[in-house]
Amino acid sequence: xxxxxxxxxxxxxxxxxxxxxxxxxxxxxxxxxxxxxxxxxxxxxxxxxxxxxxxxxxxxxxxxxxxxxxxxxxxxxxxxxxxxxxxxxxxxxxxxxxxxxxxxxxxxxxxxxxxxxxxxxxxxxxxxxxxxxxxxxxxxxxxxxxxxxxxxxxxxxxxxxxxxxxxxxxxxxxxxxxxxxxxxxxxxxxxxxxxxxxxxxxxxxxxxxxxxxxxxxxxxxxxxxxxxxxxxxxxxxxxxxxxxxxxxxxxxxxxxxxxxxxxxxxxxxxxxxxxxxxxxxxxxxxxxxxxxxxxxxxxxxxx
Ligand code: HEM
Numbered sequence: 001x002x003x004x005x006x007x008x009x010x011x012x013x014x015x016x017x018x019x020x021x022x023x024x025x026x027x028x029x030x031x032x033x034x035x036x037x038x039x040x041x042x043x044x045x046x047x048x049x050x051x052x053x054x055x056x057x058x059x060x061x062x063x064x065x066x067x068x069x070x071x072x073x074x075x076x077x078x079x080x081x082x083x084x085x086x087x088x089x090x091x092x093x094x095x096x097x098x099x100x101x102x103x104x105x106x107x108x109x110x111x112x113x114x115x116x117x118x119x120x121x122x123x124x125x126x127x128x129x130x131x132x133x134x135x136x137x138x139x140x141x142x143x144x145x146x147x148x149x150x151x152x153x154x155x156x157x158x159x160x161x162x163x164x165x166x167x168x169x170x171x172x173x174x175x176x177x178x179x180x181x182x183x184x185x186x187x188x189x190x191x192x193x194x195x196x197x198x199x200x201x202x203x204x205x206x207x208x209x210x211x212x213x214x215x216x217x218x219x220x221x222x223x224x225x226x227x228x229x230x231x232x233x234x235x236x237x238x239x240x241x242x243x244x245x246x247x248x249x250x251x252x253x254x255x256x257x258x259x260x261x262x263x264x265x266x267x268x269x270x271x272x273x274x275x276x277x278x279x280x281x282x283x284x285x286x287x288x289x290x291x292x293x294x295x296x297x298x299x300x301x302x303x
Pocket of ligand 1: 144146150180201251265268284
């Protein structure tokens with residue numbers, strides 16, 4: 001039985017800590033051993049806080065993978081490739097490790113993050129630390145419900161976890177992250193019907209717009225991609241983050257095949273033959289981008 005790390009299939013908690021780290025050359029052996037102990041560390045902090053819904057996962061980027069895990073790598077694990085079209089840009093930013101912690105309690109998340117960082121010491125440097133929070137019961141800061149069409153129940157492992165197609169890495173998951181910064185003043189100046197046309201769903205009641213009225217540039221029109229009659233799927237764990245001056249969505253997606261996220265992002269950024277791209281990109285822009293693989297607990301523990 002190959003168990004996935006606990007943050008992946010769990011329901012998104014009300015609070016999250018998202019950490020991207022860079023690995024200090026020479027510290028590989030120490031860091032590898034600390035990562036091996038991360039699942040136990042999650043359980044220890046969960047027990048201390050009597051919070052069983054405290055979950056965490058660590059994931060490793062393509063360049064750091066051979067340094068930490070050896071020459072054999074998960075199929076499709078490559079560095080995040082930047083994308084650009086017109087004035088739209090999805091950058092790639094440096095990160096060797098991604099730490100994802102979530103639970104109903106910020107204090108428990110924070111304690112776990114601090115414990116991990118204390119153990120890592122000078123072995124890893126923080127590229128970015130972002131604290132996410134659930135807003136109005138699951139709405140993005142744009143005011144729209146985010147996560148409605150996320151896979152549920154048994155579909156979650158099916159969508160997120162690598163299976164027999166890459167047997168050595170079964171139970172692991174490909175992770176893509178992007179921090180998006182919203183232009184909220186500009187967004188809030190738009191009449192609600194226009195906002196609904198940009199997302200492709202109604203704001204208050206979260207219903208999908210009928211195909212006869214949903215613009216081809218709507219967010220959900222871009223990211224819903226069918227192949228062989230099946231919709232491509234990812235498992236999203238995104239949450240709002242920010243300060244009063246700089247805020248947006250910390251986007252996190254897990255998937256068994258990293259190509260799925262790329263196809264969706266491509267359809268958002270790159271205009272099709274009719275000039276349609278994701279209109280959301282006129283109101284929000286990604287400022288970071290990185291790809292990782294979160295090994296199964298068993299593989300992680302084999303340090
Ligand atoms: C759906 C917001 C970025 C993939 C949605 C929905 C909202 C939303 C409000 C509709 C409700 C739902 O089903 O969850 C945003 C915002 C983003 C963002 C505010 C950044 C500013 C992305 C990115 C991707 C993505 C980067 C993938 C590359 C999806 C998918 C769905 C979705 C797959 C479900 C579509 C469906 O099955 O109907 N998003 N999203 N989103 N989004 Fe995003």
